[in-house]
Structures are given as C-alpha cells and as structure tokens.
Amino acid sequence: MLGSFDFDVIRRSLPYLFYEGMTFTLTLTALAAFGGLVFGTAIALMRLSGYKILGRIAGLYVDFMRSLPLVLVIFWFYFLVPYIGQWITGAPRPIKVGAFASSLITFIMFEAAYFSEIMRAGIQSISRGQPAAASALGLNYAQTMRYVVLPQAFRNMLPVLLTQTIVLFQDTSLVYVLSIPDFLGAASKVAQRDGRLVEMYLFAAVVYFTISCIASFGVRRLQSRIAIIR
Numbered sequence: 001m002l003g004s005f006d007f008d009v010i011r012r013s014l015p016y017l018f019y020e021g022m023t024f025t026l027t028l029t030a031l032a033a034f035g036g037l038v039f040g041t042a043i044a045l046m047r048l049s050g051y052k053i054l055g056r057i058a059g060l061y062v063d064f065m066r067s068l069p070l071v072l073v074i075f076w077f078y079f080l081v082p083y084i085g086q087w088i089t090g091a092p093r094p095i096k097v098g099a100f101a102s103s104l105i106t107f108i109m110f111e112a113a114y115f116s117e118i119m120r121a122g123i124q125s126i127s128r129g130q131p132a133a134a135s136a137l138g139l140n141y142a143q144t145m146r147y148v149v150l151p152q153a154f155r156n157m158l159p160v161l162l163t164q165t166i167v168l169f170q171d172t173s174l175v176y177v178l179s180i181p182d183f184l185g186a187a188s189k190v191a192q193r194d195g196r197l198v199e200m201y202l203f204a205a206v207v208y209f210t211i212s213c214i215a216s217f218g219v220r221r222l223q224s225r226i227a228i229i230r
Helices: 007-048 052-066 070-089 099-124 129-136 141-178 183-194 197-229
Strands: none
Touching (some): 007 141, 052 099, 070 099, 099 141, 141 183, 183 197
16 A cells, blocks of 8 residues: 555645645634634623523523534535625625635634633632622722633633634634635645545645644643643
C-alpha cells in the first residue's frame, strides 16, 4: 500500500490546502467562537435573570439547538437565511447571503447554546457575597455583571471555553457539504481531482489530529496555571 502512496500530491497541494483551506477554517472558527461567546453570554444572563419568561425562552433555545444534529442546522440555515433576509428587507426575492455567511450564522447560533451553559456555570461559581458587596458599593446590576461577575466567570471557565473552541474547529469541517473550500473541502477537491483519496484524507486527518492535540496540550497547561493562581 505504501509503495503506491503518492507523497508528491500532498506536497503540490500544500499552498492550496493551507492558504485557502486552513485560512478559511481558522477564520470561521475564530469568528464563530467570538460570536457564540457573546451570544451565549447573553443567553446565560437571560437564564439567570429574575424574569421567568426570559429564562424559559433561553432554556427552550438551548434545549432546541442542542437536540439537533449540527449538519442538519447547517443545511437549515443555508436554505433559510435568504428567506429571512427577504422577510427583513422586504425584497421581492430571497437575499443572496452566500455559503460563508450562512455557515457563520449557523455556528454562532449553534455554539451559543453550548457557550451559554459554560458561562452559566461560570457565573454560578462566583460567590453570592461579591454581587452583594458590589451592590453595597453602589453598582447597579449591569455594572456588577460587567466589572465583577463576568470577568471572574470568564477566567474560571476559560479552559472549558477553549476546549469547546477546539471542538468547534473540528466541527467546521462539516461545511464541506456546502461545497465550501475549508481545509477538508480543499483536501476533498484535490482527492477527487487527482484520484488520491487515501493520501488526501489521511493527510487531512493527520493535520486535524496534530492541531487539536497541540491546542489541547496548551489548554491543559493554561488550566494548571489558573489552578495555581487560585
């Protein structure tokens, strides 16, 4: 098997795989993680608010998103977003959003459900005495969350947030079903074009494995340093 293994097809494809494929994958991962964290924090605050209706809406959203297969959500948003754009703008035809925007919205909405649970656990890990002390100092609810609770919750949950981001990095490979040239999609195109399925899919697996292992090692180091600080 190794005698017919063509290493040269991998070498020739490296610029395309990394300059276009990996750049797209990392960009989508970074933007989706940031958007998911912001949206997820808002959902966590809704679940912890004193308004029951907000808590129920946020809970239903989290349960709904976490009960769906990700690839189904990707298809759903890819075909639904143009019609949402048409409804918002009042255009006569569905708005052309594009595969990248659709996939980004999908991952932000999907990951927000997971990030919200992480942030909710982080907020609940803060002792109740600190918000009470902030209130005694004259801070209102928004100021207490912004200056006292959320910074500590974010720091406490940073290793878990980064671990979820690694999972997100792996999940972005699913966008190849929309014919988007992410890293796996780029590898798949080369494999189909040159008839080298084994070489390209094996190389893609090695790259995902290597990056995920290095990132996981970094998260463990960070987690140990945060534990020492505590």
